Amino acid sequence: MMETTAAKSLIGTRKPHLADTSFHISLFVAGAIVVVVLASILLIMFLGGRQAFETFGIGFIWSTEWNPVTSIYGALPAITGTLITALLAIVIAWPIGFGIAFFLTEICPRALRAPLGIAIELLAAIPSIVYGMWGFFVLAPFMSESVQPWLTEVFAWIPPLGDSFFWFSAPPLGVGLMTASLVLAVMILPFIAATTRDVMLSTPQLLKDGAYAMGATRWESLTGVVIPAVRGSLFGAVFLGLGRALGETMAVVFVIGNATRMPDSLYAPSASIASVVANNFPEAETGSIQLAALLGLGFILFVVSFGVLALARLLLRQERMA
Amino acid sequence: MSEPAPQSDRIPSIALRAPAPANAAAPLSPTRIDVRNVNAFYGAKQALFDVNLHIPDNAVTAFIGASGCGKSTLLRCLNRMNDTIPGARVDGQILMDGVDINSADIDAVSVRTRIGMVFQKPSPFPMSIYDNIAYGPRTHKLTSSKAELDELVERSLRRAALWEEAKDRLDKSGLGLSGGQQQRLCIARALAVSPAVILMDEPCSALDPVATAHIEQLIEDIRKHTCIVIVTHSMAQAARISQITAFFNMGQLIESAPTADLFTAPKLEQTQDYITGRFG
Numbered sequence: 001m002m003e004t005t006a007a008k009s010l011i012g013t014r015k016p017h018l019a020d021t022s023f024h025i026s027l028f029v030a031g032a033i034v035v036v037v038l039a040s041i042l043l044i045m046f047l048g049g050r051q052a053f054e055t056f057g058i059g060f061i062w063s064t065e066w067n068p069v070t071s072i073y074g075a076l077p078a079i080t081g082t083l084i085t086a087l088l089a090i091v092i093a094w095p096i097g098f099g100i101a102f103f104l105t106e107i108c109p110r111a112l113r114a115p116l117g118i119a120i121e122l123l124a125a126i127p128s129i130v131y132g133m134w135g136f137f138v139l140a141p142f143m144s145e146s147v148q149p150w151l152t153e154v155f156a157w158i159p160p161l162g163d164s165f166f167w168f169s170a171p172p173l174g175v176g177l178m179t180a181s182l183v184l185a186v187m188i189l190p191f192i193a194a195t196t197r198d199v200m201l202s203t204p205q206l207l208k209d210g211a212y213a214m215g216a217t218r219w220e221s222l223t224g225v226v227i228p229a230v231r232g233s234l235f236g237a238v239f240l241g242l243g244r245a246l247g248e249t250m251a252v253v254f255v256i257g258n259a260t261r262m263p264d265s266l267y268a269p270s271a272s273i274a275s276v277v278a279n280n281f282p283e284a285e286t287g288s289i290q291l292a293a294l295l296g297l298g299f300i301l302f303v304v305s306f307g308v309l310a311l312a313r314l315l316l317r318q319e320r321m322a
Numbered sequence: 323m324s325e326p327a328p329q330s331d332r333i334p335s336i337a338l339r340a341p342a343p344a345n346a347a348a349p350l351s352p353t354r355i356d357v358r359n360v361n362a363f364y365g366a367k368q369a370l371f372d373v374n375l376h377i378p379d380n381a382v383t384a385f386i387g388a389s390g391c392g393k394s395t396l397l398r399c400l401n402r403m404n405d406t407i408p409g410a411r412v413d414g415q416i417l418m419d420g421v422d423i424n425s426a427d428i429d430a431v432s433v434r435t436r437i438g439m440v441f442q443k444p445s446p447f448p449m450s451i452y453d454n455i456a457y458g459p460r461t462h463k464l465t466s467s468k469a470e471l472d473e474l475v476e477r478s479l480r481r482a483a484l485w486e487e488a489k490d491r492l493d494k495s496g497l498g499l500s501g502g503q504q505q506r507l508c509i510a511r512a513l514a515v516s517p518a519v520i521l522m523d524e525p526c527s528a529l530d531p532v533a534t535a536h537i538e539q540l541i542e543d544i545r546k547h548t549c550i551v552i553v554t555h556s557m558a559q560a561a562r563i564s565q566i567t568a569f570f571n572m573g574q575l576i577e578s579a580p581t582a583d584l585f586t587a588p589k590l591e592q593t594q595d596y597i598t599g600r601f602g
Contacts, residue, residue, distance in 0.1 A: 110408065210445035212406055214458045214511065215435030224461065229448040 042302060049296025055289060060296060066260040068280070073293035075300055077260050081270040082301070084177055084263065085252065086245040089184035094238055096185075097192030104193075105200040106218065117197070124190035132254030135183040136175070140255055143182070144174030148267055170265030173257065178266045180256040184248055188241035195237035199230050239312035246305050249274035273301040354379040354519060354549040355400060360414035362395050362404065369395040373414075373575045375568060382541060382550045384560035384581065387570035387596070393553045396570070397521050400551065401437040402430040418519070435462055438512030442524040444504030446496035446511075451488050454496045454507055455479060458515035474514060482510030483540050502533025509540060520544065522552040526559065538563050557597055561585050569593050 052060050052073060063074025100120065104113055148168075155168040203226050211221035227234065249272075257269020260276055271279075277294050284291035355377040362370035370392045377383045385393035395404070402423060404410040415422050423433045435458070447454050455475040458464070465471040475492070479485040484506045488499075496507050505525055512520055522541070526534040541550060541563050554560050560567050561581060568578035569588075577584065577593045588594045 206441060206443055206445045207447065209403065209406070209441065210447065210508070211457075213401065213403065213434055213439035213441075214461065215431050215433075215515065216457075216461055217431050220461055224457065225447050 042299075045295055045299040045302055049292055049294075049299045051289060051292035052296035055292075060293070061300065064262050066276070068290060071289055073289065073296075075273075075293075075297055077262050078271050078273045078276045078297055079300065079304075080262060081177065081180075081256065082246060082272040082274070082304075084266075084270075085180045085184055085256065085272055086242055088177070088181035088266075089188060089245045090238060090242050092181065092185035093189045093192055093241060097189050097237070097241070098196055098234075100189075100193040101196035101200055102222070104197050106222065117194075120190045120193050123186075124194070128187065128248060128250040131183055131187055132251035135179060135251060135255040139182060140174035140179050143179050144172045148172030148174070148178070164262070164264055166265045168266060170267040173267055173269060175255050175257040176267045176269045177256065177263055180252050180270075180272070183251050183255050184245045187248060187251060188245050191244060192237050192241045195240055196234060199233040199237060200226070203230055236312050239308055243305055243308050243312075246308065247274055247301060249278050253278050273297045351379040351381060353377065354419065355551075356415075356417040356420075357396070357400075358415040358417065360396070360399060360412065360416060362392070362399055362413075363409075363411045364407065365409040369573055370399070371573045375575060375578055377549060377551060378566060379549045380546060381565040382545045382552060382563050383566040383568065384564035385551065385553045385568050385570060386555075386557055386560050387576075389555075391570040392573040393568075393570045394523055395573075397523055397551060397553050400519070400521055401434050401439055403434075403439065405430045435515055436517055437519040437521060438515065438517035439521045440505070440508050440512055440523070440525045443528055444501055444508055446499070446504050446507050448495065448497055450493050451479075451496050451499070451507060452492040454511050455514050457511060462515060464515065478510040478514040481513050481544065482506045483536065483543075484510055500533070502529050502536055505529060505533070505537060506540065509537070509544075513544070517548070519549045519551065522550065524553055524555060527555060534559075557585075569596060571596070 056063060056073060060073065060075055061079070062076050063072075064076045065072050065074045066077050067073075104116060108116060149172050151168045152170075152172065158167045160166045160169070207225055207229060208221050211225040216224060252272050253275045256271060256275050258271055258275060258279055259269040260271040263270040277297055280290065280294055284294055353376040357373055357375040357377070360370055360373045361368065373392075373396060375396075385397065387393050398404045399412050399416060400423075404412060412424060416424060418433075418436070421428070447457060449457075452475055455478050456471055459471060459474055465474055476485060476489075479488055484503060487503060488507075491498075496504065499507060505528075509520070509525075526537050529537065538559065541552070544550065552560075552564065564581045566578060567581045567584045569576045569584065569592075571592060577588060577590050579589070584593065585597055588597060
């Protein structure tokens with residue numbers, strides 16, 4: 001076929017697009033940074049903590065003694081404190097957060113929605129050190145004087161767990177696991193509420209209408225159709241809160257009591273991984289076994305948080321495949 | 323409920339053609355829904371003006387008209403779906419079997435169990451095919467045993483001509499079905515609670531011609547025992563499947579008549595203009 005003049009003018013027009021190429025490369029770098037930073041942090045924590053794992057073996061994870069004087073370090077008290085406070089915080093914040101979200105999306109008068117939504121977001125904007133001070137000066141005395149004695153009276157009949165964990169039968173000290181959990185619950189509440197609200201707002205109207213058209217009440221449509229449809233995303237909201245509660249440091253340091261030993265009740269002064277690291281890091285000498293133990297704790301926290309997020313992802317994926 | 327309509331009443335379900343004279347002559351069943359002086363408002367905006375209409379039982383009544391003419395609004399008045407829209411208000415009377423569905427002592431929820439609805443977009447619930455059909459019976463506790471529920475699910479799927487395609491995958495998600503199958507699933511779901519009336523809001527507008535033909539055949543079968551009201555943008559569809567057609571414009575019911583009469587000899591010029599495509 002004969003090449004026309006117009007077609008011939010295309011020949012030889014190919015030339016490098018400099019801006020395109022450099023844009024392409026810079027985007028690639030931006031993407032790579034995430035992976036590099038993640039991998040290097042994990043590596044540094046592991047290398048720094050390796051000495052602890054070498055000295056105490058894998059038993060570092062479940063050894064219950066943490067004693068800087070004798071240089072014996074076991075992670076279990078801190079791990080226990082972390083898990084108990086985070087889980088208790090979720091147990092407290094989850095129903096309230098869901099309630100707030102459902103109130104906002106289903107019942108709240110239109111005019112009140114925006115102000116309430118903003119109030120919830122402001123709750124998330126309070127710096128954690130402010131939560132810490134509030135917890136220490138307001139919440140802890142209140143817990144010690146009113147709530148904990150009352151709880152003891154009501155729940156003293158609960159038999160102890162094993163022979164060392166007495167639930168509510170303990171001196172009401174104020175600072176300790178329970179107060180830390182409450183502060184954490186208030187801190188993660190806005191995340192759970194806001195994420196749940198967004199999930200509820202994103203459910204198609206058609207789904208609700210479909211349920212209404214079948215003669216379902218608002219409650220039946222919500223529990224029978226809408227919530228099952230977004231179950232995974234709702235769990236995602238909870239895990240987001242859990243992830244935050246696991247790593248929260250400053251507020252917890254104020255109210256957990258900072259006693260690195262196995263808790264013997266829900267009132268017991270205890271410690272979380274983050275609070276132990278924050279309290280001891282300034283004094284840990286370079287190269288010491290103490291520093292290694294702290295970095296080892298950091299590594300464990302990293303892995304636990306990562307596991308929680310991975311689990312959340314897995315739940316969400318199963319939802320989509322179903 | 324009542325004996326099947328005579329065979330002569332049947333319209334070829336695919337081709338667009340002037341309805342057979344037999345259709346026009348067929349005697350209509352008694353009125354199931356009586357719409358009296360209905361005005362509907364969304365906030366300050368009035369969407370329906372003084373609508374009066376008799377909707378017969380065991381027949382398909384089609385609402386036609388341009389977008390925004392009020393036909394969907396009237397449809398949503400008939401099962402009180404407008405209750406779920408903030409600011410919506412309905413005046414006048416809508417009598418089903420002589421009872422005003424808007425009267426103070428009647429619960430919208432119980433109205434909707436008597437009047438099923440199928441939407442423009444297929445709206446299967448994100449659960450298994452079985453659970454979709456079982457949703458209504460379970461919610462309203464219509465069955466007392468698993469066997470009874472199984473049977474009701476099968477019967478509903480059969481009536482919606484979906485049983486053969488679905489029987490081996492009852493435990494699979496309803497979302498895995500094709501668009502046309504999903505729409506039949508929604509019809510089966512509505513049928514499972516044995517409603518007296520089924521409302522359909524453009525049920526075929528998201529479907530291809532083959533799936534549309536399936537649904538139209540299905541409508542023709544169901545209407546022998548049920549009152550069906552359908553909103554459609556396709557005049558060809560209205561002509562194919564309905565016995566009564568009501569033409570709406572700007573919130574007013576312009577003309578309603580047996581479908582054959584309305585499409586061949588409309589009384590008003592406005593109707594004539596719309597059905598011949600000369601509409602504003």
